[in-house]
Amino acid sequence: MENNVYGYIRVSTVSQNDDRQWIAMDNFGIPRECAFVDKQSGKDFDRPAYNEMLART
Numbered sequence: 001m002e003n004n005v006y007g008y009i010r011v012s013t014v015s016q017n018d019d020r021q022w023i024a025m026d027n028f029g030i031p032r033e034c035a036f037v038d039k040q041s042g043k044d045f046d047r048p049a050y051n052e053m054l055a056r057t
Contacts, residue, residue: 008050
């Protein structure tokens with residue numbers, strides 16, 4: 001995934017739907033393998049997918 005543009009999707013709970021955010025990623029041309037998704041509260045930035053995305057940049 002070198003020299004790629006990455007996307008980040010977050011919803012607050014696993015029951016929330018992230019479809020609109022996936023559509024936005026598709027519209028921006030971000031490949032699904034370059035999108036990182038967390039389904040947890042936004043109270044802090046200790047989020048696994050977010051941290052993984054930062055480690056790749």
